[in-house]
Structure formats: C-alpha cells, structure tokens
Amino acid sequence: xxxxxxxxxxxxxxxxxxxxxxxxxxxxxxxxxxxxxxxxxxxxxxxxxxxxxxxxxxxxxxxxxxxxxxxxxxxxxxxxxxxxxxxxxxxxxxxxxxxxxxxxxxxxxxxxxxxxxxxxxxxxxxxxxxxxxxxxxxxxxxxxxxxxxxxxxxxxxxxxxxxxxxxxxxxxxxxxxxxxxxxxxxxxxxxxxxxxxxxxxxxxxxx
Amino acid sequence: xxxxxxxxxxxxxxxxxxxxxxxxxxxxxxxxxxxxxxxxxxxxxxxxxxxxxxxxxxxxxxxxxxxxxxxxxxxxxxxxxxxxxxxxxxxxxxxxxxxxxxxxxxxxxxxxxxxxxxxxxxxxxxxxxxxxxxxxxxxxxxxxxxxxxxxxxxxxxxxxxxxxxxxxxxxxxxxxxxxxxxxxxxxxxxxxxxxxxxxxxxxxxxxxxxxxxxxxxxxxxxxxxxxxxxxxxxxxxxxxxxxxxxxxxxxxxxxxxxxxxxxxxxxxxxxxxxxxxxxxxxxxxxxxxxxxxxxxxxxxxxxxxxxxxxxxxxxxxxxxxxxxxxxxxxxxxxxxxxxxxxxxxxxxxxxxxxxxxxxxxxxxxxxxxxxxxxxxxxxxxxxxxxxxxxxxxxxxxxxxxxxxxxxxxxxxxxxxxxxxxxxxxxxxxxxxxxxxxxxxxxxxxxxxxxxxxxxxxxxxxxxxxxxxxxxxxx
Numbered sequence: 001x002x003x004x005x006x007x008x009x010x011x012x013x014x015x016x017x018x019x020x021x022x023x024x025x026x027x028x029x030x031x032x033x034x035x036x037x038x039x040x041x042x043x044x045x046x047x048x049x050x051x052x053x054x055x056x057x058x059x060x061x062x063x064x065x066x067x068x069x070x071x072x073x074x075x076x077x078x079x080x081x082x083x084x085x086x087x088x089x090x091x092x093x094x095x096x097x098x099x100x101x102x103x104x105x106x107x108x109x110x111x112x113x114x115x116x117x118x119x120x121x122x123x124x125x126x127x128x129x130x131x132x133x134x135x136x137x138x139x140x141x142x143x144x145x146x147x148x149x150x151x152x153x154x155x156x157x158x159x160x161x162x163x164x165x166x167x168x169x170x171x172x173x174x175x176x177x178x179x180x181x182x183x184x185x186x187x188x189x190x191x192x193x194x195x196x197x198x199x200x201x202x203x204x205x206x207x
Numbered sequence: 208x209x210x211x212x213x214x215x216x217x218x219x220x221x222x223x224x225x226x227x228x229x230x231x232x233x234x235x236x237x238x239x240x241x242x243x244x245x246x247x248x249x250x251x252x253x254x255x256x257x258x259x260x261x262x263x264x265x266x267x268x269x270x271x272x273x274x275x276x277x278x279x280x281x282x283x284x285x286x287x288x289x290x291x292x293x294x295x296x297x298x299x300x301x302x303x304x305x306x307x308x309x310x311x312x313x314x315x316x317x318x319x320x321x322x323x324x325x326x327x328x329x330x331x332x333x334x335x336x337x338x339x340x341x342x343x344x345x346x347x348x349x350x351x352x353x354x355x356x357x358x359x360x361x362x363x364x365x366x367x368x369x370x371x372x373x374x375x376x377x378x379x380x381x382x383x384x385x386x387x388x389x390x391x392x393x394x395x396x397x398x399x400x401x402x403x404x405x406x407x408x409x410x411x412x413x414x415x416x417x418x419x420x421x422x423x424x425x426x427x428x429x430x431x432x433x434x435x436x437x438x439x440x441x442x443x444x445x446x447x448x449x450x451x452x453x454x455x456x457x458x459x460x461x462x463x464x465x466x467x468x469x470x471x472x473x474x475x476x477x478x479x480x481x482x483x484x485x486x487x488x489x490x491x492x493x494x495x496x497x498x499x500x501x502x503x504x505x506x507x508x509x510x511x512x513x514x515x516x517x518x519x520x521x522x523x524x525x526x527x528x529x530x531x532x533x534x535x536x537x538x539x540x541x542x543x544x545x546x547x548x549x550x551x552x553x554x555x556x557x558x559x560x561x562x563x564x565x566x567x568x569x570x571x572x573x574x575x576x577x578x579x580x581x582x583x584x585x586x587x588x589x590x591x592x593x594x595x596x597x598x599x600x601x602x603x604x605x606x607x608x609x610x611x612x613x614x615x616x617x618x619x620x621x622x623x624x625x626x627x628x629x630x631x632x633x634x635x636x637x638x639x640x641x642x643x644x645x646x647x648x649x650x651x652x653x654x655x656x657x658x659x660x661x662x663x664x665x666x667x668x669x670x671x672x673x674x675x676x677x678x679x680x681x
Contacts, residue, residue, distance in 0.1 A: 003290040003291060003292045003296060003499075004290040005376060006292060007274075007290055007292055007445065007497075007499045007503060008271050008274065008275070009269040009508055010499070010503040010504075010507075011270050011274070011445075011503045012271045013507065014503050014504065014506040014507025014508075014511075015268075015269070015270065015271065015506065015507075016507075017507045017508075018506045018507040018509075018511035019509075019511060020264055020267055020268040020511050020512060020515075021264060021512060021581075022264070023257060023260045023261040023264050024257075024261070025258070025621035026254040026255075026261070027254060028251065028255065028258055028457075029250045029251045029254065029255055034445055046431070047470075049326070054511055062354055075306060081487075081532070088384070098451075099487025099488060099489075100487065103401060103435075104401070107397070107401055122470075123470045125470045125471060130482070130483070130486050130488075130489055131483065131485065131486060132485035132486070132487075133487065134486075134487070135487040135488050136430070136434045136488050137434070137435075137488055138432060140427065140430050140431065141553035153509075154676075157456075158456045158459065158460075158471075159453060159456045162452045162453065162455075162456060166452070169452075169477065170417060170479070171483075172277050172483075173320045173434065173478070173479055173480050173481060173482050173483050173486055173489055174476065174477065174478055174479065174489060175476075175477040175479070176430060176474060176475070176476050176477070177471065177474070177475040177477075178473065178474060179469075179471050179472070179473050179474075179475070180429040180473055181473070181671075182426055182473055182474075183473055184342045184343075184389060184425060184426050185359075185425075185467070186341070186342040186343035186346070186359065186360065186361055186386065187342070187361070187364075187366050187369050187385040187388060187389070188341075188365065188366050188387075189233075189234055189237055189238075189261075189359070189362075190366075190385040192385050192386050192389040193490075194389075194390075194393070195342055195389050195392070195425075195427060195428070195429075196340065196393060196396065196397070196400070196426045196427035196430075196431055197425075197426065197427025197430060197473070197474065198379050
C-alpha cells in the first residue's frame with residue numbers, strides 16, 4: 001500500500017475513535033466593514049508610524065513623482081516594470097534594474113520600488129501579488145523598500161482584502177503581506193531591523 | 208547535543224544552571240506581557256479566539272477528507288504532492304528532489320517538522336549542505352545545539368555566547384552587539400540565498416479550499432526561501448490545515464499576538480503554486496511533503512484536540528514548569544505544555560511518558576491558548592494512559608498509599624482523627640512555618656520542594672465553629 005493510502009486509512013480509522021470537541025460559531029465584530037476611506041487612511045497612517053515606516057501622502061500624480069524623485073536621488077534602483085507601477089513612476093529612473101536583470105545585479109540595488117495591489121489599514125500591511133512585471137525581488141533584496149499605494153487600494157482588514165481580491169489572490173503564485181521592516185528579536189529579545197528583508201520601508205500614498 | 212535519557216536528570220541539570228533560569232524567566236515574562244498588550248488591540252479578542260478554535264477543530268475533525276481536497280487543490284495549482292509516514296520517508300523524498308534538481312546547497316526557513324525528521328543530517332549524508340536561515344536557528348546550527356523555545360530558539364543563550372560562536376565558526380572579529388551580529392548573519396546568509404538551488408520551508412497553515420500554503424516570518428527568510436531558489440519544498444505535518452481563507456484570517460489574527468505580541472508578523476506569505484508563465488521570478492517547481500509521523504495515532508486517541516495547536520508558544524511562557532526548567536529538559540523538539548502532549552504522542556509513552564507529569568495542572572496554558580486547547584485535560588488523559596499501559600512507573604508504595612488514603616477518607620471519624628494526628632506531627636517538624644524534610648515515603652515530596660506547615664485549625668474545625676456561632680448544626 002502506498003504511504004498516501006495507508007495514512008488516509010489510518011486517519012479514517014482514527015476519526016471513529018478519537019474525539020474532537022465542537023465549538024459553537026462566534027459572532028465576529030463587523031465594525032471594520034463600516035470604515036470610510038478617510039478612516040482607513042487615518043488608521044493606516046497610525047499603524048505605519050507604530051511600525052517605524054515613513055509615510056508620505058500626496059494629492060496629485062505630479063506630487064507623487066516629485067516625492068519619489070526626491071526620496072531616490074541617484075541611488076541604484078530595482079523596480080517593478082513601468083507597466084506595473086502607478087502614476088507613471090516607471091519612467092523616472094532610466095538606470096533602474098527590473099525583473100529581467102541578472103540576480104547578482106538585482107542584489108546590488110539599494111532601493112526597491114514597487115506598487116501595492118492592496119493595503120490593509122488595521123495592520124499597516126502592503127499586499128503584493130506576484131505576476132507579470134512584478135518581480136518579488138524588488139520588495140525583498142534591497143535594504144530599502146519604497147512602495148507606492150493608490151488611496152483606493154486601502155482595505156479595512158485582511159478579511160475585506162481576501163473578499164475584495166479573492167480572484168486575483170487565487171491567480172497569483174504568491175501573495176505577500178509586508179508589515180513594516182524586516183526584524184528579529186532572537187538575540188536576548190533585542191529588536192534588530194533589517195535581517196534578511198529590507199530594514200527600511202517607505203510608503204507613498206497617492207490620490 | 209543529544210539529551211540525556213532521563214527526564215529527572217535533565218531537570219536537575221536545568222535547575223543547576225543559574226544563567227538559564229534567569230534568561231528563561233526574563234524572556235517568558237516579557238513575551239507574556241507583550242501578548243496581553245497585543246490582545247488588547249483586537250476588538251472582541253475572545254470571539255476571534257473562539258472562531259480560530261472552531262476553524263482548526265473543523266479541519267481536524269474530518270482530517271482525511273480535508274487532506275484529499277487539499278491535495279487535489281495543490282495539484283490543480285501546479286504543485287507536486289508527496290506523502291510520508293515516517294521521518295525517514297520524508298527525508299528520502301526531499302533528498303531525491305534535491306538530487307534531481309542537482310542541488311548542492313539548500314536554504315531552510317524555520318520548520319519544527321524538519322527538526323522532527325532531522326532533515327539537515329539526512330541531507331548532509333547525501334552531500335547536500337543545508338543552511339538554517341532564521342537567525343536563531345542559524346546560531347543553533349553553528350553551535351550544533353538544539354532550539355529551546357518554539358518561537359525564540361536561542362532564548363537560553365546570551366549575546367556573548369552568540370558572539371563567541373560567530374567568531375569561532377565564521378572567522379569574524381568578536382562582537383556582542385546584537386545589531387552587528389544580525390548584520391554578520393545577513394551578509395553570510397545573503398550569499399547562500401543567491402546561490403542555493405533548493406529552498407526548504409515549513410508551513411504554518413494549509414488552506415483546504417484553495418490549496419494555499421501560508422508561511423509567517425519576521426526576518427524575511429521565509430520569503431527568500433520561497434522566492435529565490437529554483438525549487439521550493441514545503442514540509443508540513445498533516446494537521447496544519449484550515450478550511451477556508453476566511454478561517455486563515457481568524458488564525459492569523461490570534462497567532463502573532465499570542466506568539467510575539469505583534470498584530471501580524473512582518474511577512475505573511477501565501478504560496479499558491481510554482482511561478483506562473485509570466486512571472487519574473489519565483490520557483491519553477493513547488494513540492495509539498497505531507498508528514499504523518501504519529502499524528503494519525505494522536506487523532507485516534509484521547510489527545511486529538513492537540514492537533515489544533517497553532518504553535519504560538521504562549522503556553523510555554525505561561526507555564527510555571529517551563530519557566531523554571533526551560534525547553535531542553537523536555538528532551539525533544541516541542542517543549543512546554545504542548546510538548547508534554549505532542550512529544551509522547553509522536554515519540555511514544557515509553558520514552559516520554561513522564562512529560563505529562565511535568566505540570567501542576569494549574570491551567571495557565573489553557574487560559575492563554577489562542578485556540579483554547581484544554582491542555583490540562585489532555586495531560587491528565589495521558590497520565591491515565593501511562594498508568595494503564597504501565598509505561599510510567601507507579602510503585603507499589605504509591606498504589607498502597609492511595610488505597611489506604613481512600614479507605615481513611617471514606618470513614619469520617621477515622622479521617623478526623625488521622626488528620627489531627629498528622630497535623631500535630633507536621634507542626635512539630637516545622638521551622639519558621641516551613642517543613643523541609645519529611646520521613647519515610649513522604650521524603651520524595653520534600654526532595655525538591657518545601658512543605659508549608661499546617662495551620663492550627665483545620666477547615667472542618669473552622670467550619671464547625673462558624674456553624675455553632677451562627678446557631679445552626681452542621
């Protein structure tokens with residue numbers, strides 16, 4: 001008998017003898033569903049501040065672009081392809097590396113620029129779906145991650161995000177929730193930022 | 208470092224280690240209070256805990272059906288699914304995948320299940336270098352040590368210990384600055400992430416409905432391992448399921464809060480399959496290895512509920528026994544109250560039948576458990592199994608003593624007389640309100656703890672006096 005068959009047989013036999021308690025369903029709070037866009041932005045800003053993420057809120061496409069230019073300066077950049085970046089940010093840095101660049105070159109970039117497929121107010125999380133023109137390396141390899149978020153991408157909670165983007169999440173090979181800079185507290189519970197992922201995260205919210 | 212065979216010996220060693228006791232006390236208190244603060248940030252936290260509990264219990268109630276559905280979704284998503292009954296089978300499956308991929312180096316993110324199978328040793332025996340990439344686990348590997356806490360693997364080490372092992376094994380100048388130590392590890396491991404052909408991860412949750420694998424990390428190594436190498440192998444215990452994505456949210460709401468006191472971990476990665484045709488990076492192959500290793504037996508016994516554990520470690524921090532002896536004394540991968548149930552289940556009562564007795568049954572674990580597992584009840588059930596199957600020594604003197612007590616306790620006049628006699632005898636031995644040695648069979652009790660001197664009046668005497676004052680007869 002294959003391992004699969006014998007495991008499943010054993011579990012089916014076990015299900016007849018071993019008791020699993022029942023738990024009545026509980027009424028979960030629905031308050032988050034009533035949150036307005038302004039509530040979400042306020043909450044998102046407060047959570048990012050607590051996480052140590054720099055946040056810039058801009059009111060026009062131009063303001064987003066000038067903010068990004070000022071933040072990036074002349075640093076080596078690894079970014080999502082122009083087609084995947086909002087507010088025409090993709091053309092700002094002709095020297096930028098992309099998903100097509102060799103891995104070693106990508107690893108030398110100092111700033112990674114990405115969009116965000118969604119963002120979650122209650123935890124200050126960025127939601128990044130893998131896919132065409134959206135290399136995962138851009139939010140992972142460089143020491144600084146700069147994410148550009150459309151105001152309309154904000155969801156109140158993870159549950160709202162799962163519901164609103166169910167199809168897109170189901171299509172993507174990988175969906176990552178990024179909540180603040182990479183961190184560890186393994187050595188004497190001392191907080192240290194930037195272990196394997198970016199040690200700094202910057203978020204620019206556009207109109 | 209292999210543990211010594213006897214639980215009592217390991218406990219003695221742990222109690223003699225003053226540094227260990229200070230470090231474990233500090234860490235568990237800090238994690239415990241962070242948990243409380245984090246749960247306070249969640250509206251209706253108790254309702255979320257109930258919901259997470261219901262989700263996990265639903266998943267394991269019909270575990271076989273759920274595994275079949277999960278497997279079908281995984282295959283439809285492009286993953287290759289492997290089943291392993293034993294640690295050896297799991298290791299062989301992974302070694303074969305590695306050889307087929309021509310892998311010389313494998314990077315690993317934290318996986319308790321791979322500790323269970325001793326995967327690193329198995330891969331190294333096949334000439335494949337396996338590198339732990341979680342900072343704590345990396346240091347454990349450099350020291351050839353064992354993790355001592357589910358979520359804080361090197362809680363037993365000082366920064367100086369870490370500095371010393373990095374200096375010796377990596378030929379870097381000595382430092383004990385945690386930030387500098389972390390950045391040394393970052394540079395070294397970054398090199399491995401970029402060259403490794405194989406990434407091996409654990410799985411925190413497998414979503415039945417969608418075939419999604421959920422991994423949570425704070426350092427980002429989980430993302431590296433699942434994104435950079437050409438082949439990704441996810442090794443998971445068969446109990447790690449939740450029915451739906453909505454259920455996943457319920458579990459994530461309580462997991463990080465209970466573990467580290469965060470609202471959510473820095474990286475929550477949902478892996479659905481290998482890279483799509485248009486993706487610019489990500490692994491070309493995704494393998495999922497489903498390991499039984501005794502879990503189906505647990506499902507059929509008195510402790511089936513423990514399969515709903517989400518491995519947050521909150522019960523370790525709350526347990527007065529864990530806080531005193533630390534993790535290594537438990538002798539295997541899973542320490543603390545959860546370990547005292549899981550370890551005898553996975554490794555057998557013969558070797559680990561004493562663990563369910565390493566509890567005062569105070570219930571602190573049940574109180575903090577995010578999915579409200581009735582841990583004390585399961586510990587008691589396992590003690591019963593130990594006695595019934597005679598895997599735990601129950602000396603004749605204990606049996607005779609309990610019989611005698613039952614005989615006395617069911618005869619009130621004799622009980623009252625005996626209780627008074629014992630109280631006088633004990634009072635005579637007390638020094639400043641404490642008794643530190645008892646004679647005869649009772650000596651075992653005072654070998655590791657003091658006994659409080661009895662009060663001058665018993666509860667029954669106080670009660671009778673009170674009834675007399677109130678003018679009624681008892």
